[in-house]
Amino acid sequence: MNKKNILIFPGDEIGPEIITEAIKVIDYFNESKLTNISYDFADIGGAALDKYDTPIKTDDLDKAKKSDAILLAAVGTPKYDNNPREKKPEYGLLALRKHLNLFINIRPIFVFNSLLGYSSLKSELISDLDIVIIRELIGDVYFGEPRGFKDINGDRVGYNTMLYSESEVQRITQFAIEAAKNRQKQITSIDKANVLECSQLWRQTVDRMMIKHSDIDLQHMYVDNAAMQIIKNPKQFDVILTPNLFGDILSDAASMLTGSIGLLPSASLSNDTGMFEPIHGSAPDIAGQGIVNPLAMILSLAMMFEYTLDKPELSKIIKKAVDEVLNDGYFTKDLSSKDFISTSQMGDKILERIKKQC
Numbered sequence: 001m002n003k004k005n006i007l008i009f010p011g012d013e014i015g016p017e018i019i020t021e022a023i024k025v026i027d028y029f030n031e032s033k034l035t036n037i038s039y040d041f042a043d044i045g046g047a048a049l050d051k052y053d054t055p056i057k058t059d060d061l062d063k064a065k066k067s068d069a070i071l072l073a074a075v076g077t078p079k080y081d082n083n084p085r086e087k088k089p090e091y092g093l094l095a096l097r098k099h100l101n102l103f104i105n106i107r108p109i110f111v112f113n114s115l116l117g118y119s120s121l122k123s124e125l126i127s128d129l130d131i132v133i134i135r136e137l138i139g140d141v142y143f144g145e146p147r148g149f150k151d152i153n154g155d156r157v158g159y160n161t162m163l164y165s166e167s168e169v170q171r172i173t174q175f176a177i178e179a180a181k182n183r184q185k186q187i188t189s190i191d192k193a194n195v196l197e198c199s200q201l202w203r204q205t206v207d208r209m210m211i212k213h214s215d216i217d218l219q220h221m222y223v224d225n226a227a228m229q230i231i232k233n234p235k236q237f238d239v240i241l242t243p244n245l246f247g248d249i250l251s252d253a254a255s256m257l258t259g260s261i262g263l264l265p266s267a268s269l270s271n272d273t274g275m276f277e278p279i280h281g282s283a284p285d286i287a288g289q290g291i292v293n294p295l296a297m298i299l300s301l302a303m304m305f306e307y308t309l310d311k312p313e314l315s316k317i318i319k320k321a322v323d324e325v326l327n328d329g330y331f332t333k334d335l336s337s338k339d340f341i342s343t344s345q346m347g348d349k350i351l352e353r354i355k356k357q358c
């Protein structure tokens with residue numbers, strides 16, 4: 001069996017707790033000879049700042065680039081909130097995304113049947129919900145130059161540049177087109193073209209790309225309207241194609257449809273590698289208490305098997321296990337504040353259900 005090397009970044013706060021549960025699954029697959037994965041660890045974010053005074057070491061960026069896939073748990077800790085940009089934990093994550101050219105971010109929004117009653121929306125609005133958010137990940141105001149702080153007539157200002165090139169829009173649109181072809185053939189492209197030049201270029205470029213794809217139904221939607229429509233009638237969406245910043249915001253909003261942000265995984269892809277991480281953050285308020293939901297992390301591992309390690313059957317096994325454990329009524333505290341199991345008990349339950357299938 002082909003050996004695969006993966007690099008694991010446990011990161012900050014709840015990161016190490018949830019990664020432990022994903023590793024239980026990897027270890028089991030290795031023991032059962034279903035995989036031959038060797039994994040190594042590296043620090044990112046506050047964990048790296050503590051040790052090396054940088055949110056990610058250049059060596060580790062290179063190590064990540066050489067690995068077959070990357071698993072990342074969570075980045076961010078209030079300890080370094082007031083640091084300058086290059087010394088903030090989040091800078092490590094952004095540097096990693098950029099260094100690896102991970103321009104595609106896939107955030108599937110789906111609802112487990114057993115959790116229909118847990119959404120903030122009525123269950124008929126979300127039953128069988130199946131949306132995929134395709135977020136451009138290494139452009140936009142996140143990376144645009146110039147940026148910084150300066151003085152204008154004695155008044156201090158902070159400024160950023162929202163910027164997309166046609167080629168950046170083209171490559172993410174191409175990915176969304178392929179995704180839509182395997183789904184309901186519908187793309188909603190998000191922008192703020194009524195106000196922003198950057199969005200106008202986005203919209204024109206998407207339109208030009210779509211001329212050749214008349215089998216796909218394309219609509220453009222302003223981001224403010226999209227925020228409303230996601231809450232009003234989420235099932236109208238199939239593929240949501242979005243710039244970086246709008247995608248960051250809309251994906252948090254969409255996560256609430258599913259009951260808990262602790263359930264949603266993501267994949268970030270370049271043309272040759274992938275990084276897999278939950279869409280949630282590092283949740284300092286609940287770190288270290290054994291109450292975190294590890295399912296977004298475990299489902300991110302499932303996405304790794306599907307997208308990068310070429311083992312879709314293992315991805316299916318993990319997803320089925322998660323579904324079954326939730327059907328059995330086992331929940332972590334984010335879903336059930338009175339009657340709940342711990343983070344590690346949830347990991348064990350998932351493993352039990354995986355073992356039954358192997």
Ligand code: IPM
Pocket residue numbers: 075076090093094248279281
């Ligand atoms: C996300 C996160 C990150 C982002 C942060 C941690 C930098 O919110 O992946 O959605 O803004 O992209």
Ligand code: MG
Pocket residue numbers: 248249252279
């Ligand atoms: Mg976010």
